[in-house]
Amino acid sequence: MNISVPDPLAEQVRARDLPISAICQEALRKAVELDEKKEQLMSDIQAVVDRLRGTLNEERQRHTDEGRELGILWAKQYATAAELRQVAEGDGEDFERGIGTGASIAQFYEEVENNYDEEYSEEHNDGFAAGAREVWEAVKELI
Template sequence: MRMNISVPDALAEQVRARDLPISAICQEALRDAVERAAARERARENVTSGIAAVVERLRGTIDDRDRERLRSDRELREEGRDDGVAWARDYATAAELKYLASYGSGRGREKSVPLRSLFAFLSDKRNEKVTHIPVIKAEDPYWGGFIGGAGEVWNVVADRLR
């Protein structure tokens, strides 16, 4: 079978100047490319064959902490947002809510306010007494969503509190 290929002029001149066997070189390069592609296909098939059994085995190795880590950032942000709204509506003081809303806004932060009501909120959510709160970082998907949800409530109520 005949095939035509295109090469840049400068490369064609270098090949001609050295009297290289173009056809043999191209055939070898194409064989190598086909072999690499076939190896990738075999590797992909090897990985995906019996995948259902692998998934089932791996499910058995996941504890609750792992399960939390495997949740998607989107799911964590959504849960955080819902929790932030719930905390803001039912637990937060005005000062706590204003502080957390400014924390997530990127504007100058309000003077630090202890989020005492967060202990009660998290204790009720987890059905166990919470004695410490992890560091709240806006870049963490859950806490970013939480701050955003609380900020949404603050934006609605702030003008009505004056």
């Protein structure tokens, strides 16, 4: 292995009669150790990132599932045919709990959740609309 050193530095090393090989070997050992530590740290960090992402995905899925269950319950027990159609056939982006769907969603959340004013996640709202849509698809040809 050859290394290159700028002339002024080479002159300073020679003037001090420093052991070039020993110094270079020690510097390379330290560089390898540092690189191994960084590699291990990045591996550990990636494991933490993967685990944390998993918890976020689990939480999102829980919100979606809870919203879906509530959407099905609302559709079965509270919604009028017009409200159910509006939620089920909407494009999903204009559905927001209680907006433009009459009072039954607001009443439903007050009665079932006791917290109509609480902010729900997008996943919850998507799940609610999906649950209502499932019921609508099952009954629309029958009404």
